[in-house]
Amino acid sequence: MNVVIIGGGVAGVASAIALRQQGFSVQVLERHREKTNIGAGIVVWPNAAFVLDRLGVLAEMEAVSGRPVAMRRRSNTGEDLGSLDITLIDSQMGYPSLSVLRTDFQDILLRRLSSLGVEVDYGAAVERLVTSEAGMASVRLATGEVIEADIIIGADGRMASRARLYVNGDNAPVYQGFINWIGVVESDAPMFDDIAVTDYWGVGERFGIVPVSAHKGYWAGGAASMAIQANAPDRYKAEVEALFASWPEAVRRVIDATPAQRINKIHVHDHDPMARWHRDKVIAIGDASHASLPTSGQGACQALEDGWHLANCLAGHPGDPRRAFEAFTGLRFEKTRGVTMAGRAIAASLFSRDAQACLRRNEASKASDFSALAAGMARGWSQHLPLAPTRNQGL
Known part of the structure; x- marks a missing residue:
């Protein structure tokens, strides 16, 4: 066929x-x-790692990826809003979670396709x-x-x-009322103490940082916006610097260390199912x-x-x-x-402009049962996949 x-x-x-x-x-x-690569990076959750294993590229992907151990939530003032233990998801699903730059991810898939005789x-x-x-x-x-x-x-x-x-x-496509600035940061000096996702929440704004190693990672800064603006790549870095100027030092540091040519801006769309x-x-x-x-x-x-x-x-x-x-x-x-x-x-929760709603969201996060959340994510993502929880122990 x-x-x-x-x-x-x-x-x-x-x-x-x-x-x-x-x-x-x-x-x-x-x-x-x-x-082409529109995105900055990808968190390969265990359901995707399972597929990569079946495609014959998991080991190669692991070699260029980080192994995130947690997803930490913080407010835009640095307040601790709780943390999800990613290793719980990995152990329940039997495959690792990986953080990888999108260029590396796509290159590995393309090399595998080429090895099968298709360009x-x-x-x-x-x-x-x-x-x-x-x-x-x-x-x-x-x-x-x-x-x-x-x-x-x-x-x-x-x-x-x-x-x-x-x-x-x-x-x-359906525009969902927010913009993402995305970037890739690499440095000769260590920038990250550990491989953990950190998600900062503000009012109508959010900033996520995903390390791949001590020296490199990627990030996404988002803001609610009903207008779709003209593209102006020469202004992207200044825009994101101004938007997050008062946010925690970790946010400002990764923006400052990111070259302007490695920052993109996306007006985010999806589709109705x-x-x-x-x-x-x-x-x-x-x-x-x-x-x-x-x-x-x-x-x-x-x-x-x-x-x-x-x-x-x-x-x-x-x-x-x-x-x-x-x-x-x-x-x-x-x-x-x-x-x-x-x-x-x-x-809708992250990009709400209602300050009181965002405060309630933050309080709800602090009160969350993160172990139950990890278990629910593992159950949902495992659907229709023959995963074996014991496999992860050898990785």
């Missing part, structure tokens, strides 16, 4: 690797002319998708070239997915079907799960894409819908 995958990001490359491992013929089309076709901008009465599907490129396939997997992102448009009749992910011989996966906010912490993780599950479903229903697609969406819809809605709920 010949499979054409639209999109060379996490979902597209992961599904290509998983399909090649199952013996499928795969072609990956990417509209950008070269590899991403860059500069292949898709104009539209077509299916024929004979049952074949085809991709029409902006150049006029037509590529035929037995099935098409649309992993072409949240902002302008051709696959989502074909399947759903609409692909308009859509019940139908496939039509004819076309299926949408990853952000094309269930884009979630960064506050969910699961965007890349769920994209990895998509790739692994879809390959298994197609292998389990040889020659019957419709049944494979139905099995896949049956597995994935509720879990990804939960991730999307949880991300929205967290964002």
Whole structure:
């Protein structure tokens, strides 16, 4: 079976690797002319580490990653709001949590795909998708070239997915009213005492820091904003410096140490969950079907799960894409819908402009049962994955 995958990001490359491992013929089309990385870094939670293990890249990923031990909450004045023990999640799920720069993450996936005999076709901008009465599907490129396939997997992102448009009749993303400035910081001198995520909460603003090693990490500073502004990269560092000028020293230090060219600004969008992910011989996966906010912490993780599950479903229903697609969406819809809605709920709390509501949020955090929270996260993320809690002890 010949499979054409639209999109060379996490979902597209992961599904290509998983399909090649199952013996499928795969072609990956990417509209950008070269590899791109919009994000700064990724926390690979244990459900994603499980998939990376199945794709044959976990050991290589661990070699360039940090092992975060905690997620600490602080107010914008430095008040302790509680801490989540990440090692509890790891032990319950049987795989490690990792912090990794997005460039390293994507490079490892691409090298693995190349080792299986597949290279991403860059500069292949898709104009539209077509299916024929004979049952074949085809991709029409902006150049006029037509590529035929037995099935098409649309992993072409949240902002302008051709696959989502074909399947759903609409692909308009939903702006969620906040901006993220993101950055990568690296230093010859140690910057971080330990590998722990620190999340600072303000009123309508938040700042998260994720170390990868003592010398490097990434961060995201967010602020509520109803307006979508014009891009002005030369102003990004000054904007984020001004916004967080009165925040704790750790925040100001990582901003100051980050080169301006390693700071990006994103007006954050997601999608309303859509019940139908496939039509004819076309299926949408990853952000094309269930884009979630960064506050969910699961965007890349769920994209990895998509790739692994879809390959298994197609292998389990040889020659019957419709049944494979139905099995896949049956597995994935509720879990990804939960991730999307949880991300929205967290964002609504973090970016509230109501000072009293934020005070109540902070007090609730201090009173939280973090062990129960870790157990709940482990249960939710383990859904539909054959995880073994004892595995983590040897890592």
